[in-house]
Amino acid sequence: MLDAEAIADRRRLRRKLTFWRVAGILALILAVGVAGFFAAGRPGVERGRAHVARILVNGVITGNQRLADLMRDVGESRAVSGVVISISSPGGTTTGSEELFRNIRALAAKKPVVAFVDGTAASGGYITAIAADHIVARDTSLVGSIGVLFQYPDMTGLLDHVGVKVEAIKSAPLKAEPSGFRPTSPEARAALQEVVNDTYAWFKRLVQERRRMTEAELATVSTGQVFTGHQGVPLKLVDALGTERDAVAWLEREKGVRQDLPVRTWEPRGDRDFSLFAMAASGADLFGLGGLGATLRQASAAADKARLDGLLALWQPTEK
Secondary structure (H helix, E strand, O other): OOOHHHHHHHHHHHHHHHHHHHHHHHHHHHHHHHHHHHHHOOHHHOOOOOEEEEEEEEEEEOOOHHHHHHHHHHHHOOOEEEEEEEEEEEEEEHHHHHHHHHHHHHHHOOOOEEEEEEEEEEOHHHHHHHOOOOEEEOOOOEEEOOOOEOOOOOOHHHHHHHOOOOOOOOOOOOOOOOOOOOOOOHHHHHHHHHHHHHHHHHHHHHHHHHHOOOHHHHHHHOOOOEEEHHHHOOOOOOOEEOOHHHHHHHHHHHHOOOOOOOEEEEOOOOHHHHOHHHHHHHHHHHOOOHHHHHHHHHHHHHOOOOOOOOOEEEOOOOOO
């Protein structure tokens, strides 16, 4: 039977072991975070070796200065031989999509650029795709949805039900229209339709110019519907079907990019790079823990919420 002193010694030993275990875990987290911090400070973790840069355009598209800065860095890098814009996006704001289009065109003036539709390139996502000089899509990907949307809620029925009335004093009849607090007047609806039509015409001009379509071909694809990548080839929405490897092969074949170069993902620098999630994810990549890095990036992305203001070039499959 153990005496009191032996029991006390065991307890002290157990506390010491617990302390060093916790200290070791914290040290590992710190090391991963610091490694991620320094990795995040280098756009795309560029190491001076020639490579093809991969730029991801995922999720809802909005104005993004960090992505604009990234494209500038890619364009100025002597290590980048070509660029793959990997797209999986239902679109977003028209202004954000326009900005992204212009940034890709500026990048294409410096580096050969190909688009790869990895899942969806609809609405603003398709505007992104046509900024490249060649589009490769998976057979079952979704492309198109050429159209513009302006949505706002109508809460008049709810307000009537609860007995609330919203008064407004305006400088002109069309000020602050539309409003969800009252029915939209015919004049306001007509004014909004003009705005939507003007932006829609801009979208169609962009598609026609970039995809070299006739008026009849444009009319067929600009109904707002989406098409599969397979359907998109004869419709001239897509140039070829395949994988990212096929997109890189086009750069090699048509743009003289050296064969068998590694493809490296470039990620935007910015405030988010200093978050614990992002730093640890970059560090996990450096330590060969790709699965952990992906999980941490998903957690970081879940913390960000896109704000959508103004006109939308956005595919909404749940809309009725």
